[in-house]
Amino acid sequence: MASSTSSSRKRMAGGDGLTNDCWELVISKLEKEKKEEEESNHCLETLSMVSKQLLSISSSFVHSIKLIHNPSSSPISRLFHRFTNLTSLDLSAFRGGGDINALLSRIPPTSVSRLTSLNLSNQQTFPILGLRSILLKNCRLTSLICSNIxxxxxTDITFxxxxxxxxxxxxxxxxxxxxGILVVExxxxxxxxxxxxxxxxLRSVNLSGNFYINNSSFLQLCINCxxxxxxxISRCPxxxxxxxxxxxxxxxxxxxxxxxNFKEGLELENVDSYFIDSLTSL
Incomplete structure (x- = not known):
């Protein structure tokens, strides 16, 4: 009797007593409640250790990953095969001396097919080769962050x-x-x-710190978008x-x-009524 009770508890703890649909409803409810407390990922991590069933189900609720080091090819493959509903991938903290192009190329198609946001900030190079691999699997990105590259x-901008x-x-x-690099204005x-x-x-654009941005470039942006x-456009002289x-x-x-830090300062003598009127229209 004791053995039967123990076995029953194990099945319940392992999730064997409920269908995937039921567990998805439970996890969805937990995720909604925990989001306000910013503990959603911790909750999913805990559930994923209960059983293979909950590992699989909880993985489907992960939509965003921030990679902070360079794992070997085997772990990275397992990581991305586990999470197939990713909509956001943040590589801004990717470290370890690895090749960002190689990393992007190793991501399986199922992991990026729904991707809409990609953060490549703080990299040593702009990874055109890796992005070409991503484009073969998904060309519908709506957000691309490449700050501090x-x-x-x-040629990267043209790409x-x-x-x-x-x-x-x-x-x-x-x-x-x-x-030093963008020498051909x-x-x-x-x-x-x-x-x-x-x-x-385009709805939102950050071109701050781009030295050669001028009035003409800014005007074309506003006319065409x-x-x-x-x-x-901070620090565009x-x-x-x-x-x-x-x-x-x-x-x-x-x-x-x-x-x-633009060409003229904001001292009163430098500000005309046309400039003031334009700002008040925002």
Whole structure:
């Protein structure tokens, strides 16, 4: 009798007494309650250790991963095969001296087929080869964050414009070594002007710290991107009051703009009524 009771408890603890559908409802309820306490991932991790059934079910509720080191090829394969409902992948803390291109190329198609957000910030290079591999499995990214990329070249910007037509959020802020690498100003501006021509669904853009961004580039962005709502162009020294005012005038949907350290200061003698009126229209 005691043995039978023990066996029954093990089945219940292991999840054998409920169907997958029932457990999905239970986990969904727990996840909803824990989200407010920011403990959702911890809850899923605990459940995943109960049984293989709950491991499989709880894995389907993981939609976001932040990878913080460079695992070997075997663990990375197991990791991504486990999580097949990913919509967000954050590699901004990816370390260990590994090749970011190789990492992206090893991700199985089932893990990126639903991916909509990718963060590649803080990398030494822009991983075109790895992204080409991702594009073979998914070309519907809506958010691409590439802040603090070392040696971001105009060819990288052109690749983004040509490859991700559904982008709504784009962050190319503060490329390291920009003035030393982006030495051909015309090529750089041509690449920047290509972005709004190809990425017409953009709603939020961060181009802060891009040294060669000028009034013309900013204006083209506002003219061509009819859904644009937010622009960050801090530390862009060739942006002027007049350029900001004209760009805002051409994009009535714009409701947020962040600018610092631009060509003229904000001293009273440098600010005209046209500039002030444009800001009040946001």
């Amino acid at each position: 070392a040696f971001l070249k105009f 983004i414009a040509d490859s991700f037509p559904f982008l709504q959020h784009l962050d190319l802020s503060f490329p390291r070594g920009g003035e 015309d090529d750089y501006n041509n690449a920047m002007n290509l972005l709004p021509q190809k990425l017409k669904l 009819e859904f644009l709502q937010q622009v960050l 060739f942006i002027t009051h007049a350029g900001i005012a004209e760009a805002i005038h051409h994009r009535p949907t714009l409701n947020s703009i962040s600018v610092t």
